[in-house]
Amino acid sequence: MEHDALELFHTQLQALYEKGDESAAQKLIAEEFPKLPESVQGDILTRMYFKGLQEQNRQAGVVAEIQEKGLEILDTLDVMEQILKSKKK
């Protein structure tokens, strides 16, 4: 029973994924997820949670690099603006 429900849900979602229909997928999840056995719901939520953590960890370094460079550029822009303004005077 659990296997059939899972297979059907997976098949439907895979089809929407292939069509790239995000909103239909969200609708399907909204309708079908609560009907899944609780253990399956828990497993999906748990895997999504840890996957999210891993993704956040992975992104942290890239984000920090963007921020470091962005702040450096903002500082430089401030300095250049001051120089340009002072030259104009």
Add this chain to the structure above:
Amino acid sequence: MTEAFERRAAEAMKRRKVPVESDIVIPLPDLTAGGKKVDSVDEPKEAPAEAKEDFFAVMPNEVSEAPEGGDFIIDPSADSSAPGVFTYAGHRLRPVNPVEYAKITAITANPKTRREKGPRRLAALLPPAGPADAPSAAGAGEVVQGTNGTIDLGRLGAQAQDNVRNRDRRAGQEPFLPPRERFDRRRFQLVHNSDNTTGGPNAGVPDYYVYLDPDGRPRTNPDGTEQRYTLADVERLLNPRGPGGRGLAGAGPAMPQGPQAPLIAPQRVPAGVIPDFIWRNLSKGRIERNVPLTFEQGPTMDVILPSKKDQEMFGELVRAHGPHELFLRYMAASEHPEAMQASDWAELGHLLEEFGHRKLLLEEVQTNLTKEDVTFMLVHNPAFASIRFNLKPERAMEVMKTSMSYLFMRGSHDEINAMVLSQRANRDIRESDYYIGLNERVHYHTDKTGIKADDLDWNRLDPKLQKQILKPGLLGWMFHGEKTKRSRATLEHIQTNRASMGYLLAGTVSNDPVLISRIVREAQTGERVPQVGERGVGTAADARTERRHINEELNENALLEQVRNPEFRANFRDLDGRTWDNSTPEAREEAFFADSERDLTQRQTLLGWFSNFLSALFSVRLDRAKQRLATEGAFN
């Protein structure tokens, strides 16, 4: 005033290697000297050349000892496609060779902290996940006593060397290495010398063990004589980390003691495979790291049996990792002690130790799963956009904690590592002074430009603002120092660039993970807009084939039928090339699901919520298929 300011500005420019040229037009700094130019958004963009070393592997000759407490970590979920490269919390460490790797003493957070405070230890150093019983090939036996733990350098060296060898092997530079042998405790057979009790001619020759090869014959030495092992040899081969084991005293049947005691002692779980310490929460949000695993109660059967939950969890562990009928034999032994053989007691001891170990790690993860985390996931993951109003965070958390209990029991060590260490690394990042300080600086600057980072939400953003945040070429300009028209700044350009930079930075501190992931992805790959369905199934026919493939791959009934098919078994070869009859149940299962595991790994590299959800669904189905086949005894 002006003169002083100009002098300071000139010094600042000099530090940034920015030449001051004309009166009006100033070239922007080349932010990455030597970086390649990308002049057009239409041109293919390159990923940043190398992730920088935010965390440094510190060698003994650089710093003798970390001045602060704690330990350090090498993320065992390191990039498997690039063996030899290790990461901490997603930060790539500098490549190290096996000898260097074995000598790493600490990993520190960033250059400034390192300069000021020396390396800060972060967590316990663990080898990347690898064979539990891997013999030490490099620096065997060399052990360093860390501040809060012991590091077996030999194991680290061996693992790193294997990584390098495997990489070379893939590159065709080294012949295939035979896999290291995992000894199966069930194949050690006691040879009892009855002359010791009957006073026969061989009296005085102690009992010994032989190791049965897959053909059932005792393993022999090159000269044809039987290989004999003492009990100590057996313990050492099964558990290179040394004997341990805890008592099995309990209300149920007890392990025979005295002359009837089993000759195979309960084995300790090999350490270093899953973390052998926990993080304990203290008051006021403080945390005590690296608390050695100690069991206040048990793990013994008399602790497990009164608790229905513990019984179920232990049952799950036994089903996944032990002989399925062990539980039944144990229960039967209450009345018929002979139902449990010496090897059964040894197996039970091993499983109890594993149970206690996993349970403590589970408790740590469950404790650190907060309502805020779950709420954040439900609110910000588009997969749950429509159900979050029907699924309260409290309820979701309850369901997740129950699910974790069983996942932790049946999961592989790699899976447990991934769960425990990702949560610890995430906490490290959240509490890191470096990240907190950086975020505060970004907030300060974006607030100054009037942008409210907290209000940015990709799914509700005006498309024009989306383009403003991910302005074409902006990240390329940042990382590659483009010298285009844009890089010649006038006051007007400065204002424009400042606004663009402000929006981009605001995006990085927004609460929207989708927005952040888009920024990160663009920074890494240069791809403009992440597409749904990135796996790229082209036509409707392809889509049908893909669906059929998945359903065939994960159809439990079909899988069961396949495993039981005599023709399939006749042609079967496990990953070591052994036939079905010469293989073990574990090796059969591993080989049978190898393709699905590979498929799962590929799916996990996909990006975007849609594919993440599908990936989670795929892994749940794969997990269920494995459980079903194991329950049916398909591989026995």
